[in-house]
Amino acid sequence: MPEINPSAENVRTMLTESLGRVRKASTDYFDLLEKGLSSSPLPIAQPARELCGFMQRNVSATFDLGDKLIQAKDVQDAFKIQSDFFQDQMRAMTDQTRSIGESTMKAATGLFTPKS
DSSP states (O other), X not given: OOOOOOOHHHHHHHHHHHHHXXXXXXXHHHHHHHHHHHTOOSTTHHHHHHHHHHHHHHXXXXXXXXXXXXXXXXXXXXXXXXXXXXXXXXXXXXXXXXXXXXXXXXHHHHHHSOOO
């Protein structure tokens, strides 16, 4: 049976490796989703690609949070990392909501504009 050594450095190494595998799987998923959306003839494909881009950035930011938390020196450092992440995500959510609202308004305007 392998020896189990739960030192902080071993735990960090295991978490980093696991996070790397999950990050790779997420990247592969978003690549596949992007290909599917790119080949879609549906008129909703462009807004879906935009939304997919937002999701991809949010997931990436969460993985970056995980990387930083793994390297946190103590609980106070971990709380600061989480607080910074929360503030960054709130700003990103505001920007993403604004962008989605603008895209929706453009699409709605296009629906009601008379075609000649």
